[in-house]
Amino acid sequence: MSEDTDGWRRLDARMLLVHPLETLIRFLPALLAVVLFRSGSDANDRWELYAIPLIVAFGVLRWLTTRYRIADGQIELRRGLFTKQTTTARLDKVRTIDLTARVYHRLLGLAKVEVSTAGGHHDRLVLDALGVDAGRRLRAELLHRLDPAVTGLPAPTGAPMAVEDVPREAPPRVDDELLLRLDPTWIRYAPLTVTGLASAAAIVGFATQGFSRFSQERSVFRDGASLVSRLSWWADVLLLLGIVSLLAVGAYVLTFWGFRLTRNRLGTLHTRRGLLTSRETSIDAARVRGIRLDEPLGLRLAGARRLKVVTSGLLREQGGSDWLCPPAPADVVTPLALRIRPDEAAVSGPLTPHGPAAQRRRLTRAVVPATLVAAALVAARLLWDWHGSLLVLVPLILVGAVALGQDRYRALGHTVTPGHLVSRHGSLDRQRIVLDRDGIIGWKVEQSFFQRRVGVATLVATTAAGAQHYDVVDVPLEQAYAVLAHVSPELLADFA
């Protein structure tokens, strides 16, 4: 590995192989179009081949012009031939480090390293790609900078230093604490989450579009289609449910296969997951501001939960980086949550309910839209003579709305423990936030016109982590101020 005098380092040379491959995959649709077009004409000119040396040359240029270094307490990334671009991040602002390896990365022993820092989600450095070992050493160096014992090096704020100087063996794993390992039987929860269903529905949508094109020509599809159309409606529904469940299971396996959560002795949380694309995320313990227990309706009915971390500087566009536990039984998730935030009252204790005004508001919000829909159905029956069986839906919708409103009210609750502010809300997507009290950096008390009339408010705790704000919904006004006074007494002292 070459290194010039100022400590600037290049990416891994094996990325020269990856880049043409990535470009090829990106332009695959265009290539297919070219091939299809070619098959219809007699021309022999393979002009698309000229693109290959261009792509390779571009990859070489990118490799030659991209450099990074760790010096003077910051990590710098420099790239670009014509417009030189330098991205800099202070080492003490580094929050999270992601190592992602797609299939072809893994074949070549490479990993893409993404370093995210505080101060907004666009602040990140991407090193695409380093050798897996070099990436892990870089990660160890960046995250464990405070403890020279882990890297065997002085804190990287001094003289320039090469990543390759870090001892070859990865940071000591002996004292890493294994918090969770995926149990393959949890895959049964995959079809019960909204995200699983949504991704499956998207796949079904694309697939049906694709099939409808082929079905005109291929007898297999035509026979299949006519078979499906002959089935009775409940068989269709069962078939659809089966396909969607299978796809959701597939997505779960691809994303979470081999999921493992560990914690090293500095408290850094480390997850590793993925069947084809493997992904490793390391989260600095000092940046964790709390946890989020998700209990969407489907999982709740099956006695399952999932766990996410509330932290600053996560890459939001990479869905799933903040998962500490995929959908799993509650008696696995709750103890796990307690190991990360050992506060029994906050994680599983009872919450203060928000009272009758909040209950009325939940019911109104559920019943009013449902009544409108029901009225529209009745009107459609009377005015345009729609099918009478649709009227069966009217009581279903109304009963469902009342049940939803009641369930949403039952979810509402908050409590303050010595270390945390806890808030829970939602029915279809119920979540319980356990937010560190010292992670709260401001407060908002919001009241809409209707909330003022019934004396409730939405108390918003703002934080630099996760969703940036966490709400206690429809809490009676005096309770909202009581929470504020309890958590931030020094703030209120001036204004009481």
Add this chain to the structure above:
Amino acid sequence: MLREPAHRVSRRAVLMWTIQALVVLAVLLAGQVVWWLVDDSPSRSLHWIVGAVWLVAGAAYAVAMPQWRYRVHRWEATSRAIYTQSGWLRQERRIAPLSRVQTVDLERGPVAQLLGLASVTVTTASAAGPVTIHGLDLPVAHELVDALTAAAVAETGDAT
């Protein structure tokens, strides 16, 4: 229970909000005029009805909203925290400790410049947490910015 913040914003803020409301009304009027010119049908009654509806609603908005806002808008800054109250139909109170302040901005829109007003925005490390005070007298705004900046500089740490 929290008391209200101590200070009201400038009385001229009412004028600023009124002008802003009138700008919205002018845009609506322009739309109405375009419709009048484009429409070919001989009957103009629909035009009069639509125009009357938004004119009444708009006039009520332009008269009531600025007064209402002025009554709600209040602010206070101590050595430890900044505390504001704002809104009209939807009202909110915000408190941010000065130890978590990252930037202090002073902004002056065209109308505010005309009236000698300014707004001060205090941002914290949370994307959800900016605290803005609209319609301050310019000297008051400058004074506030100086005080807040001094307090923010005195604090150390990365404010997250």
